[in-house]
């Protein structure tokens with residue numbers, strides 16, 4: 131676990147703020163790139179992505195994911211929050227493990243998320259490095275439970 135420098139934190143925060151209102155688009159991009167992730171959701175499994183995109187269920191789950199990422203972004207602002215990050219992410223990973231979600235799928239999510247944020251925010255090598263560090267930190271905790 132390598133804490134972000136304050137410059138890295140600022141980059142994560144400012145790029146996140148540029149996409150955090152695109153909840154539905156983010157979830158859509160993830161499902162579009164990786165239908166196996168969509169298939170793990172009983173409410174979306176086997177359904178046409180473009181037809182579920184506009185539903186309240188889709189908006190609800192998109193909001194949950196974006197809120198959780200936002201919570202993690204906020205928590206990573208201070209090293210004092212490291213214990214809270216640890217316990218929050220462990221519990222999140224256990225719930226996902228119990229749903230049959232795999233590390234490979236977490237890596238797919240990472241690829242799709244990265245592709246989305248890098249093409250919808252002011253991006254550069256420094257932002258990429260900051261996000262990679264942030265995700266490495268979170269996944270380092272999550273992968274102990276998946």
Ligand code: HEM
Pocket residue numbers: 166167168170171172191194195198199222225226229231235236237239
């Ligand atoms: C990578 C593959 C993933 C799969 C297949 C997956 C699947 C699921 C499923 C089936 C649910 C239950 C939905 C419901 O009951 O309506 C869920 C809940 C949730 N997912 Fe994921 N998920 C994945 C990754 C992630 C990631 C990377 C995040 C956030 C960074 C995330 C955030 C959440 C949140 C916040 C919830 C609701 C709270 C909870 O139960 O943990 N998921 N996920």
